[in-house]
Amino acid sequence: MQQESDVSVDVAILLVLGIFSLVLGARIFSTSSWPPQSAYGLFIVVSATHSLTLGKTPFGDLRRSWSLITLSFLVAAYGMYVAWVPANPDFVRRVVGAILFIGGSVRLVGLFVDRAAARNWLSIGGVLISLTIACSIVYALTAILGALTLLGILAPTTTAILLLLFTMSLFCVAHCLEQVDRLYPMDEGRETATGDFGWVRQATLSNSQAFSFLMGTFFLCLGFLLSLVSVGLLPFSPDGQIATILTVVAVQIMSTRDARHPDAKQSGSVLIIGVVLAGLGAVSATFPGALTGVLSALFAIANLISGAIGLAAGFRSGAVAERSVVASELRRVHAIQTVTSFLMLLLGLSFLAKIVWPSVFGHPLLSLAAAGILMITGFLYFARTVLLMRVERHQSRRVAEAQLAQA
Numbered sequence: 001m002q003q004e005s006d007v008s009v010d011v012a013i014l015l016v017l018g019i020f021s022l023v024l025g026a027r028i029f030s031t032s033s034w035p036p037q038s039a040y041g042l043f044i045v046v047s048a049t050h051s052l053t054l055g056k057t058p059f060g061d062l063r064r065s066w067s068l069i070t071l072s073f074l075v076a077a078y079g080m081y082v083a084w085v086p087a088n089p090d091f092v093r094r095v096v097g098a099i100l101f102i103g104g105s106v107r108l109v110g111l112f113v114d115r116a117a118a119r120n121w122l123s124i125g126g127v128l129i130s131l132t133i134a135c136s137i138v139y140a141l142t143a144i145l146g147a148l149t150l151l152g153i154l155a156p157t158t159t160a161i162l163l164l165l166f167t168m169s170l171f172c173v174a175h176c177l178e179q180v181d182r183l184y185p186m187d188e189g190r191e192t193a194t195g196d197f198g199w200v201r202q203a204t205l206s207n208s209q210a211f212s213f214l215m216g217t218f219f220l221c222l223g224f225l226l227s228l229v230s231v232g233l234l235p236f237s238p239d240g241q242i243a244t245i246l247t248v249v250a251v252q253i254m255s256t257r258d259a260r261h262p263d264a265k266q267s268g269s270v271l272i273i274g275v276v277l278a279g280l281g282a283v284s285a286t287f288p289g290a291l292t293g294v295l296s297a298l299f300a301i302a303n304l305i306s307g308a309i310g311l312a313a314g315f316r317s318g319a320v321a322e323r324s325v326v327a328s329e330l331r332r333v334h335a336i337q338t339v340t341s342f343l344m345l346l347l348g349l350s351f352l353a354k355i356v357w358p359s360v361f362g363h364p365l366l367s368l369a370a371a372g373i374l375m376i377t378g379f380l381y382f383a384r385t386v387l388l389m390r391v392e393r394h395q396s397r398r399v400a401e402a403q404l405a406q407a
Contacts, residue, residue: 111132
């Protein structure tokens, strides 16, 4: 019988962070040196994903407003830049250290000051007591590791032990949260807008849409940076590129349910795949060069498969015959999806050809062409998501009108 799991975005991100800290501890223990800059960039991207999807920042939980979402995208773009362009590692280390130290300290104090947190959890008892203890340990270790990183104090054995304890605490928090989600289920539907307006209004953005925008940001930033790399203006880290995409995809597949069966649970195999991808991403960012060739080939093959499947699905699906605003938008979505799949197929072919025949397909003009395709793909991701948001708004309006008519 196939084992099932039901992992939220929060739990998925905690699992990814736990895997990352475990690999990071192995790096420090084995090499007695700070991790490369791509590892810090990966941490920034994961933190931005946490605030983008749930409003959880390193400094506390905030309302998921449009201003926070916009800031999260900018932070994610900066994290991608840090992961892909190896420069100023000491500055990035101090920035990450300050975030960890301040964030861990603020969250540890807030856990016991906030009446809705530790005090209520301890009074309810059960798994919430374990959650309180685990969160306290995680926040305390976050502050300690942040201080060591900020000050540049590296005692390899001590730091590795602290990271191992941090990993175990993160996994414990993830386990407790999974139990809390099961015992005290909450409505995971889309957040509704409040009476506020503009950039401070609560965002009506689902997690699937947030991930789609994040993938658009990934392709757009990657294309822009590759165009600068192609003309020799910037260095580039392929390990950071692969680590970023693997980590984002790992969080996405672990936490996103099948749209056709939203009430169904994910299979255990899906969770295992996500964990493996997160582990490969952490190794790629933390141990540069260890898996570069293999993961680059897998990245190219994944683009080929994704593009081929998308094109096949596009050719199989029929045109929408209905004449309405929704049908018009759906036709545009279908066209964009078909073009995106074709571009993904081209990207896969170009990356694979560059790996197999680097002397032939390593020309700067071909790299510039690939960069252009990446940027177009990023814009198409944005356009497709915006159109789908319009479709959902129109469908919600039609349902509301139908309910009023029946009333």
